[in-house]
Amino acid sequence: MAFKFIRKLTRGIFLIPTILLAILFVAACLASELNPEKWWFVAFLSLLLPYLILLLLFAFIFWLFAKPKAALIPLLALLIGWRQIKVIFSYHIFSSFNNDIKATNAIRIISWNVGSMYGLSHNKDKRMHDRKEIANTIIGLSPDIICLQEFNNSETQGKEANNVELFSKDYPYYFFSKDLDKHNGFYQSGSIIFSKYPIIDSVKIKYPKGISESFIYVDILRKKDTIRIFNVHLQSYKFSPQDYDDIAQIKSQSDSTIKASISLMNKMQLAFSRRGVQADMIQKYSDSSRFKSILCGDFNDVPGSYAYFKIRGSRQDAFLKKSWGIGRTYYSIAPTLRIDYIMPDKDFTVNQFDIVDEDLSDHLLLASDIVLNPKK
Incomplete structure (x- = not known):
């Protein structure tokens, strides 16, 4: 009798958390439909999706034996x-x-947030060396198209700061957004597209509200085909070194956890809201493309988010086509952050895809071979 009571009590104790877990997961799924410009608090839940899925799987197995x-x-x-x-x-x-x-008919495309081209080291001499390592890594993969985010360059500081020159011999065609341009070319940063194929048109589209990032596209001429390449970089959380220290404090449950959490949440709220606006803009321009297109970039947002679903639309996700697992593309904070993407439209076939870890940026490099389907 006592055993039956304990068993019934145990079931009751676990049933309530299971129901709450299911409700939380369904709420997190709504993040893909609700624009975080207004529903920013739901966007937080999208970051939890991989963990909620695993917990629900464990709950399913538990109840399958305890109470089907x-x-x-x-x-x-x-x-x-x-x-x-x-x-x-x-x-x-x-x-x-x-x-x-x-x-022979494939286009090899690379997308990589190169973290200002100076690697992860704080040593000045090593940072100067890392910029060449980054370029050599990319060129060594023999891509046809290169889409880089957080790229920087100087037109006046000489060869040791001219990062465009590292690529220009092999990639004579390029378009650089120059979102930030200090002192007439002394320091420039933004997104860039390098191409082995001629660029016949290029456009930079600014985000609203004075946001420094922008997104760009080029039209390349490959044989008789014109293909549009989008390179996008959405609003980041802009965490400072102090913010990463705060994250460590939260994980260790230190006394300053509440203060650190409020600061981080404020920055995340702003980023979620801005990405909602940016995603709508990108979707508008990419869906209206009159050419077959491939979209690459750093979304700073995970699958399951509004930004991901809005921008992807009917596009393919190269990772989902030719890879496995969760596909982490960003080192810091959590092991489940796939925030960088290559997305060809339905007129292409994805032959190969890889996420390459070279320990040269806080993001990982994405490489894919994509074939334009023959005309019907």
Whole structure:
């Protein structure tokens, strides 16, 4: 009798957290539909999706043995969120990227947030060396198109600061957004597209509200085809070194946790809101393209977010087509942050995809071979 009572009590104790977990997961799934410009608090939940999915799977297995009827709660929640699950996990376990094997009709494209081209070291001499390592790593993959975010350059400080020259021999065609241009070329930063193919048109589109980042596109001429390449960089959280220290304090549950949390949440709220506006703009321009197109960039947002679904639309996600796992592309904060993407439209086939870790930036390099489908 006592055993039955304990068993019933245990079920009751676990049932309430299971229901709350299911509700929280469904609420997190709404982040893909609600623009964070107004619904910024829901956007926070999208960051939890991988963890909530795993917890629901454990809850499903537990209730399957403890009380099968209760297993319907996590199962129903997972079915409701299947759209989000599909973009978080990729299942192509046996896919690989071979740098030496590239179809003759394929376009090899690279997208990478290069963190100002100076690597992760604080040593000045090593930072000067890292800029060449970054360029050599990219060129060594023999891409046809290179999309870089947080690229910097100087036109007046000589060769040791002219990063465009590192690529211009192999990639004579390029378009640089120069979102920040200090003292007539002394220091420039922004997004850049390098191409082996002629660029016949180029456009920079500014974000509203004085945001320094922008997004750009170029039209390249490849044989008889004109292809549009978008390179986008959305609002980051702009965490300072102190903010990363605050994150460490939160993880260690120190006395200053509340103060640190408020500061971080304020920055995250602003970033979520701005990315909502930016995502709408990017979707408008990319969907109205009169040419077949490939969109690359650093969204600073995860799959499951409003920015991801809004920008992707009917596009393909190269990672989901040819990779496996969660696909982390950003080192700091959490192990589940896939925030960088390559997205060709439906007129292309993804042959290969890889996420390359060279320990030269806080972001990882994305490489993909993409083939333009023959005209019907």
